Amino acid sequence: MASNQTFSERIRNNRLATSFVLLGTLSAGVIAGSVMTGTVHGAMQQKKNDTSDATPLKVPGMVAEPNQFTKIAKEVGPAVVNINTESLPKQVTNPRARRGGRRAPGQGQGDDDQQQNDMQDFFNRFFGGNGQGGDGDDDDDQGGPAGGERHALGSGFIVDPHGYIVTNNHVVDKADRIYVKLTTDPENDPGHPARVIGVDKETDIAVIKIDVPGSLPTVKLGNSDGAQVGDWVLAIGSPFSLSQTVTAGIVSAKNRVDPSGAGSQFQKFIQTDAAINPGNSGGPLLDMSGSVVGVNTAIYTQSMGSVGVGFAVPSNTVINVYNNLISPEHKVVRGSIGISFQPGISSAVSRIYGFAKGGVLVSTVTPGGPAAKAGIKPQDVITAIDGTPVKDGDDLVSNVSPRRPGSTARLTYLRDGKESNVTVTIGDRAQTTAAMNGDDSDDDSSPNTPPKSNVAQDKFGMSVSAVPAEILSRLKISGGVMITNIKPGTFADDLPLQKGDIITEVNRHATPTLPEFESTISKLRSGDDVVFVVRPVNSRNGSSFVGGKLP
Structure with a gap:
């Protein structure tokens, strides 16, 4: 019995030992398998991320021969400018009735464009200023609150190293302050103050000038008669305030007129599919020689963006208008x-x-x-x-x-x-x-209409006329010139002078007549001190002295 028990115990003990051995063997196998799996996975991962066979990229050398578009953009770009304008709030006391408008079928037209279209209406319709789609404007008008300042952006190009710039009339029309920004000006710099030399509403061309030291880069003018349908052209300007934007297209057609029928007789456009958008107004349209063949003026659109139908005033028209505007009369005579x-x-x-x-x-x-x-x-x-x-x-x-x-x-x-x-x-x-039209206000020969001074408008921002005899008699003065209008934000407005004031002397020189007044002020230059002896028309306190430094 005793020996049998011992044998049973031995068997039991051997079974336990065998179980422990098996468990140990299995555990060792699991551990070894885990180690081997981790090693294999790590090796595979390391092999997967191995980039020893990759070749590093290198920045290639610059192309030795740029294409024609690149050459033109580099050559002409410095002569293309941004034009920013500010219009101060106006108080209208006696608005004049509108003249012109759409011509009804059969309505007469003169050799001197008798219909006298309201050109602003034309641009509102043709360029989308009415805000109702249909047509689109290509100058960027950033209107402020009702009655507040309005800011607009356009383009232009320098044609004379002394600072003479060609742009569109609708870019600077009714602007109280004009600033021209050159490509060399700092980013946050508003630009250089500019003054209007002359405008021609019939062709929507304006000439402005900035005074800066040194000689400015200029464009070269081409002959627009040589432009052919299908020719490549480039447009440079500031669409949506993005300065120095270059777009390419072709001449789509020539001698286009305003599709609405309300444009001037003197407007025959070059049509192009080069992208022109708000802010491009006044910028150059260039041929492949880098010469200006047109001034980008209008777009035809239903979305206020370019749809490939743009219009430019031909350069030959621009040259003729420019030469008239820089003449002593500063106007186009036809x-x-x-x-x-x-x-x-x-x-x-x-x-x-x-x-x-x-x-x-x-x-x-x-x-x-x-x-x-x-x-x-x-x-x-x-x-x-x-x-x-x-x-x-x-x-x-x-x-x-x-x-x-x-x-x-x-x-x-x-x-x-x-x-x-x-x-x-x-x-x-x-x-x-x-x-x-039964309106002789522009006819200087009319005895009932005192002539107005363009010199005073250019110098001071005011219009003057001869003083009616009955006012001279009532005030008991021998002569002078009467202020008939003052442009907000100008030298005359800042002094301040007022409409109806009578100027009898300028810098101690008597100005009893309009010619003597114009002769005196024509000698004044920017930076000169200017002192007016002024007699308010409704004052009994006699004359006053008003002066300042001419900007």
């Missing part, structure tokens, strides 16, 4: 013969009146104007000027408007089917237009 005509007449009319092969049927004749003095009458048909045939109204305008007032031309015309010739003296379009 010739006129003082007639109106109906555009787009039917072929039946031309056959009945005997000019089926070309001519212009006279609708009205300005009383006392050049054509009237030469004997031209309504229903006469003008067929030639100095022997050159006239095929239609546009042809007549193109022939007459470049002629200087006072020069003469030989008109060939039909009356009752009989051809006759007459010599006509070319008149000033501005004056014949005013007379035709």
Whole structure:
């Protein structure tokens, strides 16, 4: 019994030992497997992240020959400027009635654009200023609160190293302060103060000037007549305040007119699909020689963004306007013969009146104007000027408007089917237009309209006229000039002078007449002290002294 128990115990003990051995073996296997798995996984991970076979990238050398677009952008870019404007709140006390507007079918049109379109209305419609889609503006107007300051952004380009800049009239129109920012100016610098040399609303061209030391970079002007449909062109400007933006396209068409029909007779645009957006106004359109062939002026859009239909004023038009604006008169003078005509007449009319092969049927004749003095009458048909045939109204305008007032031309015309010739003296379009519209305010020969001073407007920001005799008598003064208008934010406004004040002396020089006043102030330069002796028209306290340093 005892030995059997011992044997059983042995067996039991051996089983336990065997179990422990098995458990130990299994544990060792698990541990070894884990170690081996971790080692294998680590090795695989290390192999996966191994980049010893990767070759580092290198910045390549610069291209030795840049493309033509690059060359033009580098060459012309420094001469393209940002133009920022500020318009101060205006208090309108006696708004004038609007003139012009859309021309109804059959309404007359003159050789001097008798309809006198309200150009601001044109740009509001054509450029989308009405805020109702349809058409789009390409100057960036950042309007402030109602009645507050308004800021706008446009572009321009330097054409003279002395600081003369070409831009659009609608960029600077009604602006009280104008700043021009050069590519070399610091980022936060608003730019250099600029003054308006002259504007031409008919073509929407303006010339402004900045005074900076040294010589400025300039563009070169090209001949827009040489531009062909399909030619590559570049536009440079500041769309959406993004300065020095360059876009490329082609000349899509030439001699385009305002699609709404409300534009000036003197606007024939180059159409391009180079992207033009708000802020591009006044920037250059360049051909592949880097020459300016147009001034980017308008876009046709329904989204206020570019849809590939942009318009530029041809450079040949710009050159002619520029030369007029920098002349002593600072305005564009166009010739006129003082007639109106109906555009787009039917072929039946031309056959009945005997000019089926070309001519212009006279609708009205300005009383006392050049054509009237030469004997031209309504229903006469003008067929030639100095022997050159006239095929239609546009042809007549193109022939007459470049002629200087006072020069003469030989008109060939039909009356009752009989051809006759007459010599006509070319008149000033501005004056014949005013007379035709029953408004002689622009005619300096009118005895009832005292002449206004453009010199005072340029120098001080005010308009002046001769003092009516009854006011001189009432105030018991011998002469002077009366302030008729003051532009907000200008030298005259800051002094301050007031509308109706009478200036009798400038810097101790008596100015009893308008010519003497203009002669005196024409000698003043920026930085000069200016002192006016002023007699308020409604004051009994006598004269006062107002002065300051001319900016």
